[in-house]
Amino acid sequence: MKENVFSLQLSVIRKVTTCLILLVTFHLLLVTALAGASLTSVHAQGFNVASSHEITDKEAVSGDILIYDGANGLVRTNVTYSQKIFGVYTETPSLVIREASASAKPIIRLGDVDVNVTDYNGEIKKGDYVTTSPVSGKGMKAGQSGYVLGLALADAVYGDQTVTAEGGNYRLGTVNTALRIEYAELTTARSNIKLLSDLNAAFFRSVQDPEKFTLTIRYIIAGLVALLAFAIGFFYLARSISKAVEAIGRNPLARTAIITSVGLQVAATLIGGVVTIGIIFIIVRI
Structure with a gap:
């Protein structure tokens, strides 16, 4: 009799435990599904x-x-x-x-x-x-x-x-x-075409402001003067050095005089550079 009662109790406990496990599993699945739907909604709408x-x-x-x-x-x-x-x-x-x-x-x-x-x-x-x-x-x-x-x-x-x-x-x-x-x-990468585009945009914006436009023109003129002075100075200096080398080859005895002449040419080029810097400063500061 006692064995039958014990078997019945054990059977009831097993059934109750199985039901609890099923309920817990269903609950977890439901929570997971709801959470997934919520996350999907947030992702779709943006957060x-x-x-x-x-x-x-x-x-x-x-x-x-x-x-x-x-x-x-x-x-x-x-x-x-x-x-x-x-x-x-x-x-x-x-x-x-x-x-x-x-x-x-x-x-x-x-x-x-x-x-x-x-x-x-x-x-x-x-x-x-x-x-x-x-x-x-x-x-x-x-x-x-x-x-x-x-x-x-x-x-x-x-x-x-x-x-x-x-x-x-x-x-x-x-x-x-x-x-x-x-x-x-x-x-x-930033190309030369993009650089020109940026310069064009900056120039266009400066045109809309008279003060900035005037300043931009001054900088352009100053840059052109500097470029022209550098080109002229470099051209004459290079030509003088080339001719000096040829002259020394033809007349080695005049070497000292020729080198002195080249030195004067270099000095003149440097003085021209200083004068150019002064002119650029005046153009920008006017």
Whole structure:
């Protein structure tokens, strides 16, 4: 009788234990499924954390790229591949750390965020690096090594709105970007064509400011004077040395006089260089 009761109790315990194990397993599977769905949703929508800062540039809008410009604070920039990139201003952050100041705005430095861009350097495709452009606050496709904002997670979407920059019209749009502010070493280095493009952009900006334009013209004239003086001095000095060598070969007895003549020529060239420096200084300081 006792053995039957013991067997019955053991059977009940086994069944209860089996039920508990099944319940625990089901619970774990349910939690795992929900967590996976939650993570997938977060990844699809993009997640970012913003901190609040005072934005000096009052014309900045959500999605604009901001730089930290020392005494000027957080402002937009029209400098390509800016080394001062700080982050992206957004009005819809996933999570924001607020400051005591009510006027502070959320700025994202890490995470996924929609960035305002242009097609200044071509349309931005998924996987392209995004950097600053000549359009204030807007990004562009990075086509060379330099500082970048991050990596495009999708193709940029452009609208009908355009903006004028450096004599051309470019479309405005947005692109979802994974922020990672760093120096990116791309396969296309800074070439001579890009250097000329940068010089052209700098000259175009100076034309818009009369004072800067005048100063630019002075520097150009000073550079031309320096180049011309160097070319003339080098030409006559090289010719004098060549003729001196030939003269010494023909008349070794006149060696001392010939070397003295070359020395005077070198001295004259140095004096001409000093005079040129003085002329350049006067041109720049006028």
